[in-house]
Amino acid sequence: MxxxxxxxxxxxxxxxxxxxxxxxxxxxxxxxxxxxxxxxxxxxxxxxxxxxxxxxxxxxxxxxxxxxxxxxxxxxxxxxxxxxxxxxxxxxxxxxxxxxxxxxxxxxxxxxxxxxxxxxxxxxRWVKPAGFALAVLLLPGAVSAVSTVGKFKAQYAARADTVTASPVRRAHDPAKPTVALVTSGNGTNVTDLLGPYEVLASTGKINAYVVSPGSRVIPLTGGLDLVPDYTFAEFDSLMAAQHDRAEAVVVPALNKPEPAELGAITSWIRRQHAAGAIAMSVCNGARTLAATGLLDGRPATSHWYRLPGLRSDFTAVKWTDGVRYVDDGDVITAAGVLSGVDGALRLVERFFDTETARTAAGAVQWRHYSPGAAAAIPVYSWELPDIAMILNASWQPGPTTIGVQLTAGVGELELAAPFTSYTEQTVIGRTVSIGSGPILSAHGLTFVPRAANADGVDRLVVPGAAAARAHAVPGGVYLHTAPGFAFDPVISDITRTYDVRTATEAIKTLQYPEGDVRLAGSAWPWGATLVPLGLALLGLGVTVAGVKLVRRRKGSAPAREPVSV
Known part of the structure; x- marks a missing residue:
């Protein structure tokens, strides 16, 4: 025994x-x-x-x-x-x-x-105490492993079913500048993509299209599925038929494209650039743009978290930080996530003028437009309080499955805000897109929900000012009930529902200007801090009980009688 x-x-x-x-x-x-x-x-x-x-x-x-x-x-x-x-x-x-x-x-x-x-x-002798400690930590460790892996996998998980939704094609005007925003079949950062898209499309003066190497539905951050407007081949055919070309190509952060797809993306970007298009990256899209070789010898920027790896992997690039974007003529690189808004405004300036860009900034209610020059931003690094993200990823006891209702006419940034803020930027939980069928966003993109109803979610949020006015979703928390930038109410909701530190993590990782949103609530994720302690105590109790049970059985075992010869 x-x-x-x-x-x-x-x-x-x-x-x-x-x-x-x-x-x-x-x-x-x-x-x-x-x-x-x-x-x-x-x-x-x-x-x-x-x-x-x-x-x-x-x-x-x-x-x-x-x-x-x-x-x-x-x-x-x-x-x-x-x-x-x-x-x-x-x-x-x-x-x-x-x-x-x-x-x-x-x-x-x-x-x-x-x-x-x-x-x-x-x-x-020392092995028993060490093993005892391992047993005590097994339960909180196992919960952390399951929770963390599940949340990170859900961020760009492809949908389980097959959908055949088609995009609603918009009329092309060859008199307008054309911008192609690139996506990847393995996933694309929702804000890196939809932020610049809404800025460009809201002007009414730009043909903005989402393009992809293939025709399949693209998973964006948090499980928001997008139907691309065109494949690369279809876009090229459209340009040829219209005797037109792309004025710019925008590259958001792509989620680990397979080697063959990455090769197709980089070669297509190089061809568009050679034909006269400005190549612009957002956040970790700089990695894809650097892989084309177009950044060699040039100044460039990216998300503060990604810069150390980029400096190591692409030594020919002059990486810099502390600025919203770097404009080097035919190449523009924007810093992290919401910096893509300023990068897109820079494109509008290049195509038209600062007044048109100012109007575009007002259309999305971005208060930080810096005419003609890139604004300075804080130079961040990981610090001890950022352990809140680990606690949230591992042991967040609050609502962790968040339904997001898709409604027709929702703004693209309004849609991006919950899908990225509750998942990638804070690791609170996972989001589930909900709706009765495909919807068209405010500027004509097609999105496909993953669930027909809110059964099984911990809470339901409804993005979009139009949806808040209609108030047609019973039981939903309407996010955009007042004027303001699309991310403001989501960050405020995080402070109320979770805590201020978690909201601060969202601001930091989004590279959103500090002080823009009033943060009021619990200062720290105390629930996520106490859960592992409780699990460790439970593990301690189970381990002690197990040891006592084994000792009791040993003590009650009948002694063997000597065998007489």
């Missing part, structure tokens, strides 16, 4: 150490490695991270190199084997991940059974 308990306990210890390695090293690689787009490379790195965590714990437990090597092979081998049919297109990424983890756990158990004495021997 004792040997079996040691064996099972040892297995659980290694599983905990394995996941600890995955999360700790995964966070480190996100900081120091370039953005990885290949599924196979990401999978092998993940498996290696888990192996390192497990191997380190085995070494601490004084196992020899032979069993450590066997266990490492047991963890890596399933993924290596499954990637071979993946490379030939036989297996999907989901199958590789699911079967790989299942095979890993089975082979780990097999490796332990081969050397069962190795894993049932008496451990050093």
């Amino acid at each position: 004792r040997a079996t308990a040691r064996f099972v306990w040892h297995y659980l210890e290694m599983v905990i150490a394995m996941f600890a390695g995955m999360f700790a090293l995964g966070a480190l690689w996100d900081l120091v490695l370039p953005e990885l787009t290949r599924f196979d490379v990401r999978t092998l790195i993940m498996a290696a991270d888990m192996t390192v965590g497990m191997a380190a714990w085995m070494k601490v437990r004084r196992h020899g190199w032979a069993p450590i090597g066997e266990m490492s092979l047991a963890m890596m081998l399933p993924f290596v084997i499954l990637l071979v049919p993946y490379w030939f297109g036989v297996l999907s990424p989901m199958v590789v991940m699911s079967a790989g983890h299942a095979g890993m756990f089975v082979l780990m158990l097999a490796a332990m059974l081969i050397r069962r004495q190795e894993y049932t021997r008496h451990q050093p």
Whole structure:
């Protein structure tokens, strides 16, 4: 019995150490490695991270190199084997991940059974307290892992069903400048895309189109699905038929395009630029633009969080921070997220004049237009209070599934605000688009909801000033009930529903000017802070009870009588 308990306990210890390695090293690689787009490379790195965590714990437990090597092979081998049919297109990424983890756990158990004495021997005295601590932390750690992975995966998860919605084509006017805004099949940042789009389209003087390498529905941040206006090929055909060309191409942050798609995007951008288009990036769209080579030797900017990685990966670019955008003639790069509004206003200035740009800024109620020059912005970095994002991602007890009602005529920035603010910028939870069918936004984009009703959501929010006036959605929280920039009421809602620190994180990561929104509410995410402590106490209670139960059984076991000969 004792040997079996040691064996099972040892297995659980290694599983905990394995996941600890995955999360700790995964966070480190996100900081120091370039953005990885290949599924196979990401999978092998993940498996290696888990192996390192497990191997380190085995070494601490004084196992020899032979069993450590066997266990490492047991963890890596399933993924290596499954990637071979993946490379030939036989297996999907989901199958590789699911079967790989299942095979890993089975082979780990097999490796332990081969050397069962190795894993049932008496451990050093300090191992019990260490194992006890691991057991106490297992519950909050497991909840954190499930919650964090779920929230991040949901940000750009493709819809489960297949939709055949078509865009509503707008009449093309060759007398107007034409701007193409690029998207990726794996996802596109909702605000990076829709912010510039609304600024440009609201002028009434620009042909603004959303274009994509393929014709499938595009998942934007938070699960908002957009039907692109044109594929690259269709856009090129339109320009040829109209004897026209793109005056500018806008590149928002794209969510890890597959290598083939990335190649198609960068080559298409280069062709448009060679034909005379201004190339403009927003936020981490600078990574895609840098991959074209068009930024080499030029000054450029991006989101403060992305700049360290960009400086490491694209050393030929003169990266700078502290400004809304950098205009280098035929290339413009905007800083993070809402800086795309100013980048688009700069395009309007270039096409027309500052008065037209001022009118466009007023149309979207952006109070920070800086005529003719890029405004200075704070130079941010990660600080200790930013741990609030980790707490929210891991243990937020407030509403974490937020329904967003899609209504016809909603402004593009009004629509972007909840989908990005509750998810990517604060990691509070996940958003679900709700509606009875495809809708047209204020300036003609087609969006497709994922759910027909609000069943199963924790709360329902309704973006859009027009929707607030109509008040046709029972039980919904109307966000845009007063004049102002589209993000103001969403940030205010975060302070009321959650806390001020979380709203401050949204402002910081959106690169929204500080002081624009009055923040009133709880100062800190105390609920998300207390939940892991409560889970740890629960884990402590369960562990203590388990230890007492084992000791009681040992004490009540009948003593063996001596055998007489």
